Amino acid sequence: MKFTTRFAPSPTGPLHLGHAYSALLAYDLAVRNSGTFLLRIEDIDQSRSRQHWEDQIYDDLTWLGLTWPRPVLRQFDRMPLYRQALNRLWSQGLLYPCTCNRKDIAAAASAPQEGFPLHGPDGVIYPGTCREKWTHQVQSAIPEDVALRLNMSEALRRIAKDATGLRFHETGAGPDGATGWIDLSDEQMLHGVGDVVLARRGMGTSYHLSVVLDDAAQNISHVVRGQDLFDATGIHVVLQRLLGGETPTYHHHPLIRDDTGKRLAKRDDARAIAKYRAEGATPEDVRAMVGL
Structure with missing residues (x-):
């Protein structure tokens, strides 16, 4: 490349x-x-x-x-392509609708299990309220006017079939100075990241989904960005694996x-x-x- x-x-x-x-x-x-x-x-x-x-x-x-x-590529012009990716993940049972607002999430997450962090790279770690609600309900089409979350547990189960594991190569440095090959554990993704939003209500997509699809479409070999996005890279690696894209090299720089x-x-x-x-x-x- x-x-x-x-x-x-x-x-x-x-x-x-x-x-x-x-x-x-x-x-x-x-x-x-x-x-x-x-x-x-x-x-x-x-x-x-x-x-x-x-x-x-x-x-x-x-x-x-x-x-x-x-x-110049403009993301708003690519909304139909983001929708196609969401339909693909939905048909595989990897997404679920979420009707919680920020107040609901903060209240449900106010007493997290011992040892679990409250905040992750996507904000307050979602406690799974709507995941449990929708587990046994079958939807033929993506519901409208709701947020769509990735079922991280199910996503990791699918990825586990591939023995290569979750990892990315860092040529800059994470907030803790991490560099070289960075390995991501299931524990880290489940309890340090959680079920992230892949389509926001009224927006039709999210930063995480669009950035992964756009980097793939433009054949980006090296992603250069601030250290504040280092922890979000695990989300992007998961989506790359689920959607069949390659993982670029990352270079996170100081802010x-x-x-x-x-x-x-x-x-x-x-x-x-x-x-x-x-x-x-x-x-x-x-x-x-x-x-x-």
């Missing part, structure tokens, strides 16, 4: 220094390995996505000196933080690339700011 990286921002706010670091790192890795750098627009959340933020993404990245093939040590978010307009540009900074200045 050709060395291919990608940068996949959401058009829901201005790009900040953290985005610049991730995009530049992915771009530099591709150039250094005679590969390809791709840009992808993750706009599945249509309630928050705005065209002017998407236009700003193109403008900021071009100013930084990045180039990429056109046209860019503010002066108090807090990681940057899109609400941190003071760190926006556009602000530095307006103040006269150069692309080389931005590279220096993020340690490149």
Whole structure:
């Protein structure tokens, strides 16, 4: 597989220094390995996505000196393909509908079993309320207007038929410095991750499902992203195995933080690339700011 990286921002706010670091790192890795750098627009959340933020993404990245093939893949255009994947998983008995809201989940998970963490990479670990409810009910079609969760226990049982196990190769470093081959245990996936949402109510998909399908469609060989997504990689490996895709190499990088040590978010307009540009900074200045 050709060395291919990608940068996949959401058009829901201005790009900040953290985005610049991730995009530049992915771009530099591709150039250094005679590969390809791709840009992808993750706009599945249509309630928050705005065209002017998407236009700003193109403008900021071009100013930084990045180039990429056109046209750019936009997730909203791929909704029918996400639906096909959901239908496939549903027909295999790997999904179940969930009608719980955040308050329901927090209440049910307020007294977890001893030794089980309360939070995982997808938020509060789901206590399985609707899984038990739907276990003995047969549905011919996916119900509408509900969330769809992956039955992690059943997913792992299917994957267990393959002796290779769950693992991925890390060339960056996880939050605890982990690198090299990372092995994932069933215990970790069941009790540290749980039944994650693969289609959110009113959205039709989720970050986890769409990112796995898009990386496969674009033949991404190396996923470059922040350490905050390291723990979510297990979810993606499970989906890759279930949907027959290859697992790329992952490179998780440190996060860019503010002066108090807090990681940057899109609400941190003071760190926006556009602000530095307006103040006269150069692309080389931005590279220096993020340690490149």
